[in-house]
Amino acid sequence: MSGLATRCELELPAWVGGFVERWGAPLDSPRAGMRLAIALATQNIEHDSGGPFAAVVLDEAARRVVAVGVNQVTASGLSIAHAEIVALSLAQQRLGDWNLAREARLTLVTTCEPCAMCFGALPWSGVRRLVCGARQEDAEAAGFDEGDKPADWVASLVARGIEVERDVLRTETRALFGAYRRLGGEIYNVGADGAGDS
Amino acid sequence: MSGLATRCELELPAWVGGFVERWGAPLDSPRAGMRLAIALATQNIEHDSGGPFAAVVLDEAARRVVAVGVNQVTASGLSIAHAEIVALSLAQQRLGDWNLAREARLTLVTTCEPCAMCFGALPWSGVRRLVCGARQEDAEAAGFDEGDKPADWVASLVARGIEVERDVLRTETRALFGAYRRLGGEIYNVGADGAGDS
Numbered sequence: 001m002s003g004l005a006t007r008c009e010l011e012l013p014a015w016v017g018g019f020v021e022r023w024g025a026p027l028d029s030p031r032a033g034m035r036l037a038i039a040l041a042t043q044n045i046e047h048d049s050g051g052p053f054a055a056v057v058l059d060e061a062a063r064r065v066v067a068v069g070v071n072q073v074t075a076s077g078l079s080i081a082h083a084e085i086v087a088l089s090l091a092q093q094r095l096g097d098w099n100l101a102r103e104a105r106l107t108l109v110t111t112c113e114p115c116a117m118c119f120g121a122l123p124w125s126g127v128r129r130l131v132c133g134a135r136q137e138d139a140e141a142a143g144f145d146e147g148d149k150p151a152d153w154v155a156s157l158v159a160r161g162i163e164v165e166r167d168v169l170r171t172e173t174r175a176l177f178g179a180y181r182r183l184g185g186e187i188y189n190v191g192a193d194g195a196g197d198s
Numbered sequence: 199m200s201g202l203a204t205r206c207e208l209e210l211p212a213w214v215g216g217f218v219e220r221w222g223a224p225l226d227s228p229r230a231g232m233r234l235a236i237a238l239a240t241q242n243i244e245h246d247s248g249g250p251f252a253a254v255v256l257d258e259a260a261r262r263v264v265a266v267g268v269n270q271v272t273a274s275g276l277s278i279a280h281a282e283i284v285a286l287s288l289a290q291q292r293l294g295d296w297n298l299a300r301e302a303r304l305t306l307v308t309t310c311e312p313c314a315m316c317f318g319a320l321p322w323s324g325v326r327r328l329v330c331g332a333r334q335e336d337a338e339a340a341g342f343d344e345g346d347k348p349a350d351w352v353a354s355l356v357a358r359g360i361e362v363e364r365d366v367l368r369t370e371t372r373a374l375f376g377a378y379r380r381l382g383g384e385i386y387n388v389g390a391d392g393a394g395d396s
Contacts, residue, residue: 003292004215004218004219004263004265004266004288004292005265005288005289005291005292006209006210006214006215006288007207007208007209007210007288007291008207008208008287008288008290008291009205009206009207009208010205010206010207010208011204011205012204012205016204017202017204020202021202065202067202067203068202073296073322074296076296077290077291077294077295077296078287078290078291078296079286079287079290079296079297079319079322079323079324080278080283080286080287080319080322081296085278088277088278089206089276089277089278090202090203090204090205090206091203092206092275092276092277093203093205093206093275093276094201094202094203096275097275098271098272098274098275098276098277098279099277099386115318115322116314116317116318116321117315117318117319117322118318119314119318120313120314120315120316120317120318120319120345120346120347121277121278121315121318123314123343123345124271124277124278124313124315124345125277126277145321147318147321147322148318148348148351148354149318149348150346150347150348150349151348153346156346188297
C-alpha cells in the first residue's frame with residue numbers, strides 16, 4: 001500500500017503568533033475575545049490565508065487566550081480545518097489533554113455559529129461555553145453552507161453542559177463576509193449539490 | 199502570548215502502515231473494505247492504541263485503498279481524532295486536495311455509523327459514498343456517545359449527493375465493542391453530563 005499518508009497537520013499561518021502577541025486589548029469578557037476573533041478573521045482575509053472565520057479559546061477566569069484558530073481549509077488542504085476545529089485542537093495540544101474540561105472552564109468564542117461538524121465537535125472537546133457572533137443565516141446569505149444541524153442544536157449543547165451565548169457583536173462579525181467577498185475570497189463548495197464550509 | 203500552540207498533527211500508530219501493506223485480500227467491494235476496517239479496529243484494540251473504531255477510504259473503481267484511519271483520541275490528545283476524521287484527512291493529505299470529489303468517486307467505509315461531528319464532516323470532505331457497519335445504538339449500548347445528529351441524517355447525506363449503505367457486516371463490527379471492553383479499553387467521556395466519542 002505504498003503512498004499511504006500516515007500523518008497530516010493543522011497549522012496556523014505564520015502571521016498569527018506575532019499578531020496575537022502584539023494584541024494589547026484586555027481579554028476580560030467574551031466580547032473582548034470576540035474583538036480578537038474579528039481581528040484574526042480580518043487578518044486572515046487580508047493575508048489571503050483562508051476563509052473569513054476565526055475562533056478563540058478563552059480562559060475567562062484567568063483572562064487569557066489559551067488558543068486561537070483561523071479557517072485553513074484551502075491553505076491546509078484539509079476540509080476539517082475550520083476555525084473552531086483549529087482553535088479547539090490547538091488548545092488541546094497546548095494543554096496536553098483531549099478533554100479541556102479537565103483543565104479549566106474554557107470558552108470558545110467564534111465569529112460565526114458553528115457548522116454541523118463544529119457543532120458535533122464541541123461536546124467531545126470539553127469546552128464549557130460557546131459564544132457566537134454572526135448567525136448561521138448570515139453565513140448562508142453570503143454563500144457559505146453550514147450543513148444540517150439538529151433544529152434544537154442550542155438546546156442540545158446546553159443539555160450537554162455547554163452554555164451558549166449568541167449575537168455577540170453580530171453586526172461586526174457579519175461584516176466579515178462582505179469584506180471577504182470584496183477582496184475576491186473563494187466561496188468554496190464541494191459540488192453543485194451543495195457542500196461548503198465555514 | 200507565549201506558549202500559544204501553532205500546530206498539531208493527526209498521525210497513525212506505527213503498526214498501521216505495515217499492516218495495510220501486508221493486507222492481501224482483494225478490495226473489490228465495500229464488504230471487502232469493511233473486512234480491512236474491522237481488522238484495523240481489532241489491531242487498534244490489541245495494540246492498545248485507541249478506541250474500537252476504524253475507517254477506510256476506498257476507490258471502488260480502482261479497487262484500492264486511498265487512506266485508512268483508526269481512532270486516535272487518547273493517543274493523539276485530540277478529541278477530533280475519530281477514525282473517520284483521520285481517514286478523510288489522510289486521504290486529502292495524500293491527494294493534495296481538501297475536496298476528494300475532484301479526484302475520484304470515493305467511499306468512506308466505517309466500522310460504526312458516524313457520530314454528530316463525523317456526520318457533519320462528511321459533506322465537506324467530498325466523499326461520495328458512506329458504508330457503515332455497526333449502528334449508532336450498538337455503540338451507545340457499549341457506552342459510547344454518538345452525539346446529537348438530525349433525526350433524518352441519512353436523508354441529509356443523500357440530499358447532498360452522498361450515498362449511504364448501512365449494516366454491512368454489522369454483527370462483526372458490533373463485536374468490536376465487546377472485544378474492547380474485555381481488554382479493558384477506556385470508554386472515555388468528557389464529564390458526567392455525557393459527552394463521549396467514537
